[in-house]
Amino acid sequence: MPDREGGAVPSEERPTGGLPGDLTPEEHRILAYSSAIGSEFDFQLLVAAMGANEEELSEHLERLVHRGILRERIGGDKFAFSEEEFRARIYRSLTESRLRVLHRKIAGALETMRPGPPPEIYADLGRHYFLGKVADKSLEFNRKAAEQARAADEPERAIHLFERVLLDLASLPGDHRREEAEMTQTLGDLNYSVGNYPSADRYYGQALEKAGNREPGLTARLLLARSEIARDNLDLDAAARGALEARRLFEKEGDPVGVAQTHRLTARLAFQRGEYQDSLEENMRALELLEGNRDPRLIGRLAIDLGNSFALLGPEVKAEALEWYQRAIPALTSVGDWVELSRAYHNLAVSVGETHPQDGLDYLTKAREAAERAHDSRSTAWSLLSGVEMRLALGEMDEATRDNEQAFRLLQRLVDDLGLEQVELNRGEIAERQGQWEEAERGYTGAIARCQRFALTADEAEAQYRLARLRSKVRDWDGARDAFAVAERLGLADVRPNLAAAFSELRRVLAAAQSSAVPTPPPADDTASEHPPL
Numbered sequence: 001m002p003d004r005e006g007g008a009v010p011s012e013e014r015p016t017g018g019l020p021g022d023l024t025p026e027e028h029r030i031l032a033y034s035s036a037i038g039s040e041f042d043f044q045l046l047v048a049a050m051g052a053n054e055e056e057l058s059e060h061l062e063r064l065v066h067r068g069i070l071r072e073r074i075g076g077d078k079f080a081f082s083e084e085e086f087r088a089r090i091y092r093s094l095t096e097s098r099l100r101v102l103h104r105k106i107a108g109a110l111e112t113m114r115p116g117p118p119p120e121i122y123a124d125l126g127r128h129y130f131l132g133k134v135a136d137k138s139l140e141f142n143r144k145a146a147e148q149a150r151a152a153d154e155p156e157r158a159i160h161l162f163e164r165v166l167l168d169l170a171s172l173p174g175d176h177r178r179e180e181a182e183m184t185q186t187l188g189d190l191n192y193s194v195g196n197y198p199s200a201d202r203y204y205g206q207a208l209e210k211a212g213n214r215e216p217g218l219t220a221r222l223l224l225a226r227s228e229i230a231r232d233n234l235d236l237d238a239a240a241r242g243a244l245e246a247r248r249l250f251e252k253e254g255d256p257v258g259v260a261q262t263h264r265l266t267a268r269l270a271f272q273r274g275e276y277q278d279s280l281e282e283n284m285r286a287l288e289l290l291e292g293n294r295d296p297r298l299i300g301r302l303a304i305d306l307g308n309s310f311a312l313l314g315p316e317v318k319a320e321a322l323e324w325y326q327r328a329i330p331a332l333t334s335v336g337d338w339v340e341l342s343r344a345y346h347n348l349a350v351s352v353g354e355t356h357p358q359d360g361l362d363y364l365t366k367a368r369e370a371a372e373r374a375h376d377s378r379s380t381a382w383s384l385l386s387g388v389e390m391r392l393a394l395g396e397m398d399e400a401t402r403d404n405e406q407a408f409r410l411l412q413r414l415v416d417d418l419g420l421e422q423v424e425l426n427r428g429e430i431a432e433r434q435g436q437w438e439e440a441e442r443g444y445t446g447a448i449a450r451c452q453r454f455a456l457t458a459d460e461a462e463a464q465y466r467l468a469r470l471r472s473k474v475r476d477w478d479g480a481r482d483a484f485a486v487a488e489r490l491g492l493a494d495v496r497p498n499l500a501a502a503f504s505e506l507r508r509v510l511a512a513a514q515s516s517a518v519p520t521p522p523p524a525d526d527t528a529s530e531h532p533p534l
Helices: 025-037 043-050 054-066 084-092 096-113 119-131 135-151 155-171 177-193 197-211 216-232 236-253 256-272 276-289 296-311 315-334 338-353 357-373 377-393 397-414 417-433 437-453 457-473 477-489 497-515
Strands: 040-042 070-072 078-081
Touching: 025 040, 025 043, 025 054, 025 078, 025 084, 025 096, 040 043, 043 054, 043 078, 043 096, 054 070, 078 084, 096 119, 119 135, 119 155, 135 155, 155 177, 177 197, 177 216, 197 216, 216 236, 216 256, 236 256, 256 276, 256 296, 276 296, 296 315, 296 338, 315 338, 338 357, 338 377, 357 377, 377 397, 377 417, 397 417, 417 437, 417 457, 437 457, 457 477, 457 497, 477 497
Parallel strands: none
Antiparallel strands: 040 078, 070 078
């Protein structure tokens, strides 16, 4: 059992020594109850759970304090173990059946002492009923405590408590498959929110199995959720298949909101492929389907994606992109959707930072604050990553290198291939500005390899352009032309409009070098690396 405190081990492996040999049976009993309550325990709760006489119990506790086993808190209402390891040894020495009895009595005493019960003891009641194997009571209070944790922006704690709820549902008599499926979906959503995509995908898969064919609406939502993970993992074909299957089910159920969400996902897939006009059209379909819907979470998320589509359709529609990002921020703030709020600030920063890098860094600070509130290390890493080009524009070379490598460490643990591709691109840019030509080439070619692996044509076009520019600087004209030709074939000027002028200048330089023996100056190094919005 994952929640057995003190590190549960099979009885044949439990240590038989390690406890004072001169403890009386009553002292053993007192310490057993105390260890089950926790490192610190309330005197009145101990009295109620044990059904003890207050005076006799206080005398025993006094002796244990004098021996240094326990400590009395100021006021005399609470006691604590002097050493946590000693408490754990006591707890580990108890049998499973004894622990069930102890936790049940503690939970019953606590609920009797605090009728209602008040919200501040939901977690304690959930813990003791869970360890006491009172499934219905455990489910009730752990669910309430989990919702409290989620509302308090403590997703890891909420995950732990909802996992208890899932175990309780499985142990209750009767058919609870729908409830189990919904609870497993909740666990998937929470794991997704903290960037733990493997666990999220596992929970969504389990929920699909539990839902079966009986719940088409739930099945559609789960398919959509798994497709989002496939998109994040750059398996764009699997994501597209899942989105279409989810759309079919949503249409069958007559769920326009669900259909709108599938169009939004399709738009995000088109965006990752560099098909920005298609992305905009899909997002507009989603917006039409949501007409009249006032859910700020849905509208805020779609507003970010609309901003993304406009952001890469050229400078003439940049104002529309900024307007959509600004519209997303209050909507997402109102519902505490910190992950998506971080994305809104991040993408606003990317757009603003092209011309006002310090303003961009300021918005990225807000993006990191929202990510930290959501406990989302992935969004934190991307905020660092996107700030690199802005720091380079401000001449902050050391800070740019620091942030890029910090982002690398975070993204490497998360196995974020898209992020790692941007790390490589940044490394190339930083090295090029420092005149470290070989290191710069390694960065760009590393980025290209990742792009080719996942068919990221827009990102590859930019990396190929960077490589062509670098090679022109060292007069490797043949190599520069090869990389330039690939970037041109991939449509660099269309997928990265902010680089179109520099790309045209590089074309002129390469043509002049080919037609003349006179050394040709390389193109000016005045373009910022374009990090696409998230």
